[in-house]
Amino acid sequence: KAGVTQTPRYLIKTRGQQVTLSCSPISGHRSVSWYQQTPGQGLQFLFEYFSETQRNKGNFPGRFSGRQFSNSRSEMNVSTLELGDSALYLCASSLGGYQETQYFGPGTRLLVL
Amino acid sequence: AQTVTQSQPEMSVQEAETVTLSCTYDTSENNYYLFWYKQPPSRQMILVIRQEAYKQQNATENRFSVNFQKAAKSFSLKISDSQLGDTAMYFCAFMKLYGGSQGNLIFGKGTKLSVKP
Numbered sequence: 001k002a003g004v005t006q007t008p009r010y011l012i013k014t015r016g017q018q019v020t021l022s023c024s025p026i027s028g029h030r031s032v033s034w035y036q037q038t039p040g041q042g043l044q045f046l047f048e049y050f051s052e053t054q055r056n057k058g059n060f061p062g063r064f065s066g067r068q069f070s071n072s073r074s075e076m077n078v079s080t081l082e083l084g085d086s087a088l089y090l091c092a093s094s095l096g097g098y099q100e101t102q103y104f105g106p107g108t109r110l111l112v113l
Numbered sequence: 114a115q116t117v118t119q120s121q122p123e124m125s126v127q128e129a130e131t132v133t134l135s136c137t138y139d140t141s142e143n144n145y146y147l148f149w150y151k152q153p154p155s156r157q158m159i160l161v162i163r164q165e166a167y168k169q170q171n172a173t174e175n176r177f178s179v180n181f182q183k184a185a186k187s188f189s190l191k192i193s194d195s196q197l198g199d200t201a202m203y204f205c206a207f208m209k210l211y212g213g214s215q216g217n218l219i220f221g222k223g224t225k226l227s228v229k230p
Binding site: 031032033035042043045047048049050055056058088090092094096099101102103104105106107 | 217
């Protein structure tokens with residue numbers, strides 16, 4: 001089975017712009033979670049989607065949003081980019097049950113100038 | 114709120130030796146899972162091992178084993194016969210079961226492990 005894929009792998013944007021990141025889960029997985037990884041804050045949970053519905057959300061401002069499609073692929077959008085949004089954004093997929101392990105993609109490195 | 118603490122920012126070990134990475138966590142929950150993930154320099158996060166809190170037996174996966182002390186809220190990872198490919202950041206993670214916690218892994222800050230030849 002193919003693993004979790006994320007596109008693009010690298011992205012450079014300027015302050016004020018918006019960006020959309022994409023995540024394709026492992027085949028058969030219906031849950032996708034998103035995390036932000038920075039040197040200062042470490043790994044922080046953004047949100048989780050299951051069957052096109054957001055089930056859980058972390059403590060991030062409303063500029064961070066996401067959605068999930070019927071094929072379980074997910075997108076994350078950040079509007080009005082700030083310098084502090086520079087980070088590695090990781091997505092992880094799982095079957096969706098409470099006890100299911102998450103499997104991570106390679107991440108998208110976002111640099112905001 | 115749950116927290117995960119990894120008190121060793123960096124560690125090193127000689128190839129073929131054994132090393133133990135520490136992790137403590139704070140929670141009032143009784144039902145949860147604990148994980149160790151490995152993130153090599155290539156950045157792909159890989160699951161190393163998983164422990165269900167209701168299981169008293171410590172999980173093992175080949176050269177990797179854990180020492181799970183539920184009362185002490187401690188979850189250490191032992192790597193035996195260390196190999197150069199074990200060089201990576203290791204993250205301890207907690208997941209609460211139920212109660213709106215879906216998909217939410219809480220991570221420690223990580224331990225950077227270097228395996229030296």
